[in-house]
Amino acid sequence: MAGYTHAKDEHLKRLRRIEGQIRGLQRMVEDDQYCIDILTQVSAATRALQSFSLGLLDEHLAGCVVDAAQQGGPEADAKVREASEAIARLVRS
Numbered sequence: 234m235a236g237y238t239h240a241k242d243e244h245l246k247r248l249r250r251i252e253g254q255i256r257g258l259q260r261m262v263e264d265d266q267y268c269i270d271i272l273t274q275v276s277a278a279t280r281a282l283q284s285f286s287l288g289l290l291d292e293h294l295a296g297c298v299v300d301a302a303q304q305g306g307p308e309a310d311a312k313v314r315e316a317s318e319a320i321a322r323l324v325r326s
Contacts, residue, residue, distance in 0.1 A: 237292045247285050254278040286323055290316070 237244055255278060261271045294316055301312035 237289055237296075240292070244285070244289070247281070251278060251281045251285065254281060283323075290319060290323065293319070 254274065258271060258274055258278065261274065298312045298316050301309045303309075
């Protein structure tokens with residue numbers, strides 16, 4: 234079971250809102266909106282995705298990683314390494 238399963242509906246709502254933001258960006262370009270206004274909306278969509286990512290990462294750490302750490306062994310090491318790599322990817326983006 235995925236660590237986010239308990240909040241799946243909430244996550245899907247957030248992603249649908251982000252999807253709406255992206256569609257709004259497409260409409261802005263189609264309507265030849267002012268560049269700065271488009272960039273402002275790009276920034277808002279980026280922040281929304283970052284917020285979603287951080288929430289998902291937090292759930293992963295609190296659920297999947299903690300569970301694996303309690304069990305110990307190579308799976309725990311793999312989960313910690315996997316989480317570290319995900320954090321590194323988020324920091325680079």
